[in-house]
Amino acid sequence: MDHPVSTTIARYIVLLPLLGAALNFLAGPWLQKTFGKRAISLVGCGVVVVAFALAVKAFAAMIAVPPENRFMLDELWKWIDIGGLNLEIAFWLDPLSMIMTLIVTGVGGLIHIYSIGYMHDEESYWRFFGWLNLFTFAMLVLVLGDNLWLMFVGWEGVGLCSFALIGFWYKVLANTTAGNKAFIVNRVGDWAFVIALYSLFAALGKVGHPTLVTREVAQYAPLLAGMPGYLGMTLVTFVTLLMFAGATGKSAQIPLYVWLPDAMAGPTPVSALIHAATMVTAGIYMVARLNFLFSMAPATMTVVAVVGGLTALAAATIGVAQNDIKKVLAYSTVSQLGYMFAALGVGAYSAGVFHLMTHAFFKACLFLGSGSVIHAMGGEQDMRKMGGLRHKMPVTFVTFLVATLALSGVPPFAGFMSKDEIIWEAFAHGHTVVWGFLLLGAALTVFYMFRQVYMTFFGEFHGTHEQEHHLHESPPSMALVLIVLGVLSLVGGLVKIPDFIATFKPFEVFLEPVFSSTATRAIYAAQIHNHSIEAGLGFVTFTMVVLGWLAADFMYRQGAIDPSRFSQAFGGVAYDWVLNKYYVDELYDFVFVQPYLWATRGFAWFDLHIIDGVVNLAASITVFGSWLSGLFDNYVVDGLVNAASLVTLDLGGRLRRLQTGSINGYLYGILAAVMVILLVRAVLHV
Amino acid sequence: MPGAIGLGHFLLLSLVIFSLGMVCVLTRRNAIGILMGIELILNSANINYLAFAFYGGGKYDGQIFAIFVIMLAAAEAVIGLAVVLAIYQNFKTIDVDATETLSG
Numbered sequence: 001m002d003h004p005v006s007t008t009i010a011r012y013i014v015l016l017p018l019l020g021a022a023l024n025f026l027a028g029p030w031l032q033k034t035f036g037k038r039a040i041s042l043v044g045c046g047v048v049v050v051a052f053a054l055a056v057k058a059f060a061a062m063i064a065v066p067p068e069n070r071f072m073l074d075e076l077w078k079w080i081d082i083g084g085l086n087l088e089i090a091f092w093l094d095p096l097s098m099i100m101t102l103i104v105t106g107v108g109g110l111i112h113i114y115s116i117g118y119m120h121d122e123e124s125y126w127r128f129f130g131w132l133n134l135f136t137f138a139m140l141v142l143v144l145g146d147n148l149w150l151m152f153v154g155w156e157g158v159g160l161c162s163f164a165l166i167g168f169w170y171k172v173l174a175n176t177t178a179g180n181k182a183f184i185v186n187r188v189g190d191w192a193f194v195i196a197l198y199s200l201f202a203a204l205g206k207v208g209h210p211t212l213v214t215r216e217v218a219q220y221a222p223l224l225a226g227m228p229g230y231l232g233m234t235l236v237t238f239v240t241l242l243m244f245a246g247a248t249g250k251s252a253q254i255p256l257y258v259w260l261p262d263a264m265a266g267p268t269p270v271s272a273l274i275h276a277a278t279m280v281t282a283g284i285y286m287v288a289r290l291n292f293l294f295s296m297a298p299a300t301m302t303v304v305a306v307v308g309g310l311t312a313l314a315a316a317t318i319g320v321a322q323n324d325i326k327k328v329l330a331y332s333t334v335s336q337l338g339y340m341f342a343a344l345g346v347g348a349y350s351a352g353v354f355h356l357m358t359h360a361f362f363k364a365c366l367f368l369g370s371g372s373v374i375h376a377m378g379g380e381q382d383m384r385k386m387g388g389l390r391h392k393m394p395v396t397f398v399t400f401l402v403a404t405l406a407l408s409g410v411p412p413f414a415g416f417m418s419k420d421e422i423i424w425e426a427f428a429h430g431h432t433v434v435w436g437f438l439l440l441g442a443a444l445t446v447f448y449m450f451r452q453v454y455m456t457f458f459g460e461f462h463g464t465h466e467q468e469h470h471l472h473e474s475p476p477s478m479a480l481v482l483i484v485l486g487v488l489s490l491v492g493g494l495v496k497i498p499d500f501i502a503t504f505k506p507f508e509v510f511l512e513p514v515f516s517s518t519a520t521r522a523i524y525a526a527q528i529h530n531h532s533i534e535a536g537l538g539f540v541t542f543t544m545v546v547l548g549w550l551a552a553d554f555m556y557r558q559g560a561i562d563p564s565r566f567s568q569a570f571g572g573v574a575y576d577w578v579l580n581k582y583y584v585d586e587l588y589d590f591v592f593v594q595p596y597l598w599a600t601r602g603f604a605w606f607d608l609h610i611i612d613g614v615v616n617l618a619a620s621i622t623v624f625g626s627w628l629s630g631l632f633d634n635y636v637v638d639g640l641v642n643a644a645s646l647v648t649l650d651l652g653g654r655l656r657r658l659q660t661g662s663i664n665g666y667l668y669g670i671l672a673a674v675m676v677i678l679l680v681r682a683v684l685h686v
Numbered sequence: 687m688p689g690a691i692g693l694g695h696f697l698l699l700s701l702v703i704f705s706l707g708m709v710c711v712l713t714r715r716n717a718i719g720i721l722m723g724i725e726l727i728l729n730s731a732n733i734n735y736l737a738f739a740f741y742g743g744g745k746y747d748g749q750i751f752a753i754f755v756i757m758l759a760a761a762e763a764v765i766g767l768a769v770v771l772a773i774y775q776n777f778k779t780i781d782v783d784a785t786e787t788l789s790g
Contacts, residue, residue: 661786663720667712 004215005065009058010074010091013051013101014140020047020133028126037125044129045112048136052105059098067513070095071215073146080149084210085201092146092214096514099357100143100285107277107360108136110481114368115269117478118375128168132273135161139278143285147213148197151286155193155250158279159186165274166266178265185259189249196242200293203227203235218292218517225296233299240293240300243286244307251283253341254311257334258585264326268371271326276333276363281356284340291349292517301523305345305426309437312338314582316444320451321579324381325370328452332407333363335441339422342434347523348425350511354496355422357507358406358414361492365403365485372396372474372482373456377467383455385467390457392471395479397457399486404453406489408446409545417493423541424498428528439544446548454556500535696737704730717770717780721763728759 023031023043031039062070072093080087093101112132119128138157145151160183167179197212204210207223221236229235247253252260252275263275274280287294287304294300312335319331336359343352374381376393390397406413409420423442426435461468473479496507515524554560577583660666707726714720732752739748774780 663782664712664715671708671712 004071004073004092005069007058007061007072007074007093009054009061010072010093010144011076013054013058013105014091014137014144016047016051016054017133017137017140020044021130021137024126024130024133028130032126037120040126040129041116044133045109045116047133048105048109048112051136051140052102052109055098055101055105058093059102062093062095062098063510067509070098070513084205085212087147087149087212089150090146091144093144094514095511096285096288096353097143099353099511100281101140103281103357103360104136104139104143104278107364107485108132108139108273110484111269111273111277111364111368112136114272114371114478114481115267117475118269118371119267120475128165128267131161131164131168132269135165135274135279139282142282146215147211148200148217149212151214151289152190152193152197155246155282155286156190158274158282159183159190159250162186162263162274162279165270166263168266168270172265175265178259178262182259182263185256186249189246189256192242192249193246196239196246199229199235199242200239203229203239214289217290221292221296222518234297236293237297237299240290240297241303243290243293244283244300244304247283247286247341248307249283250286251280251337251341252334253283253307253338254314255584257311257315258588260334261327261330261581264324264330268326268367268374271330272364272367272371275330276367277360280333280337281340281360284337284344284352284356287341287344288349288353288514291344291515291520294344295347295517295519295523301345301347302431303345305342305431305434308338308341308343308345309426309431309434309441310338311335312342312441313437313444314338316441316448317578318581319448320444321575322448323383325373325383325386325452325456326367326381328383328448329363329366329370332366332445332448333359335445336363336407339419339438339441342426342431342438343422346426346429346431346434347520347527348422348429349515349520350496350508351418351421351425353511354493354507355415355418358418358489358493361414361485362403362406362489365399365482365489366407368478368482368485369396369400369403372478373400375474375478376471377463378470380463380467383452385463386456386461387459387463388457388461389471393457393473395473395482399482399489400457401453402486403489404449406493408449408549409442409541411542412493414489414491414493417496417498420498420538420541421496424534424537425527427537428534429523429526430528439541442541443544443548446545447552450549450552451556454552458557498534498538500531500538693737693741696733700730700733700737703727703733715781715783717773717782718767720782721766721770724762724766725759728755728762731755 020043024040028040031043058072062072073090074093075088075090077089078087079089112129115128115132119125122128135158138154138161140154142151142154142158145154163179163183166182167176169175170179200217201210201212203224204212204217204220206227207220209216209220209223211217211220224236227235229238231238233241245256249256260275260280264271266274294304315331315335315338319328319335322328322331336355340352340355340359343349343355372393373386373389373396376389376396377386380386402413406415409416411420419442423435423438426438474482496505499505551561555563580586703726707723707728707730710723710726711720712723714723732755735748735752735755739745739752742748770780773785777785779785
């Protein structure tokens, strides 16, 4: 690691999507008009697919070298060099960013291809692909940036692109509002993140190593141990807590998760790309990337684990009562991100990243599957109006089911490998409460997912005749993507099999160099390593999964139990709370939005009456002053000027008489003058 | 040597010629006449130069000045006649009173 391998491949991976975005934004309308939407598809998907191919090539190069050499640096140019802050535009490929790059370009590329079919009737097709490309670029900058500022640039970039894509259909007010909400809520987290970066830089400066280059931060972080920070915390705790606050914004955790469900207003491929597979994983990636720092702050780790566990459970309970096909998936995403944070919080970083990857596969598949359903239903998103779709849309149904099984954690699907690992790790690291949350969440996950599958694909069709007539399987480009993602959901987890089944974990081994700081190793060493307990708890988890499935099966397929019996329990209060998402949006509205609006109204009044009043007064005074000055100018200054000119004119009028034009006259004049001079001299004797 | 010609005689001659020239310049209306008057004035000055040079110590600066003045008179005559010709072309006369168009 002392001598990272120099490479140039990373820059092409990053810049290709930027090229695509530039082409689409600058020449898109022209391309679309001249060559049709095919040209846009070619550019938009092509750059990402090529970037993926390059990423695969880089990956092949990386696994060909021994683990301690798996660090590649691609330096482009110096960026900032002031006051000890020395940053470059440079991309850093290590096992962690490699995996993220593969996910971003791979799953992202599939979603790009899917969009060809899904967005086919869209007028500003080029704009969509431009933003998708730009988003991919920003995400790659976030992932590959070799310093934290460059990461932050990508961090903001995905925020911007997400805003634009959520509000893609900007003619509907609700969509733009959702875009605003995502943007503003993210800003809250970003604000914390920036403060964390400043504090970290300042602290590293105090120990003599001012830097924000990630690998150097990793090198010098141990020097920060025990340094006092602010608000009575140690510095590392302070910094990591703020960073986690940033992560809660980007990765939709309590308390900043509220934007993600609303973000479903965007086109479905956007939901799959941004709000399932890539952008929301930024927080996870950041924590995993800075694991050496987080591992040094046990207090922060506990906060991360508890917030993750709580989010996993709370979002799952909300997911149970949603009727919008995409909202269920949105809350499911929030919940699964909670699982990832729980994994990070207990110190099982590679388990978190592993779940990030498998989740990218099956959640993208689910979102795209739901997109396929929405496409077939002519834009209908309410599951109560669906049903029985499995006969009309076999491909969508099968892939959706596979992804559901994966998300539910049924062996041997990808989600089982990763989620079971997380639940076990929570227990193994002694976080029993978090473990309980995650276990309950797992049961609820199965319940709401199968509820969704049964409501959508089983039973009778509940929509209109028109919709029924219109039902169709999606075009090949979409179906193919679904199949690929379905296969990945099935086998994608086989790169890390739970220890109690087999000792096969190349994924974890591959990531090991990234999670090798002293503090992280200490956490790993402190956990329980006992395969029989792990197997036993794995069985408990599986039991919960089966229970969740049985409940869904009884209620929504067999109809043996009427769901309304549960919804009416406790006088329907509990159901109302869940259905209305615990009134969190209302709470935020009451606590933040309304006071803000009042304040703005107050400021508006102040602006209108006080500020404008002062300005108007100043204007009046100025007008009066200029009137006075005008008078002075007209009468005094102009008077003087006129007087001068009048005198000159008058004098000239008189003096012109002297010029007679008569040569003799002049000569007489000269003679007279000479005589006068001589006379004067004679008289005065000079 | 009383009755011999001395400096005073030359100065007197010079004064007479100067006065004649002055009168000629002041009274003539014919432009060429005026130029001739100027020639007289210049030549009276030459007489002064030569007289002072002759009686004043044997230096040659007076003579040299006289030559300068002659040269000056030649140049003045050339330009003066050219001006007169130009006036004639414009006014068909060389009567200076008829050309008072520069009056203010």
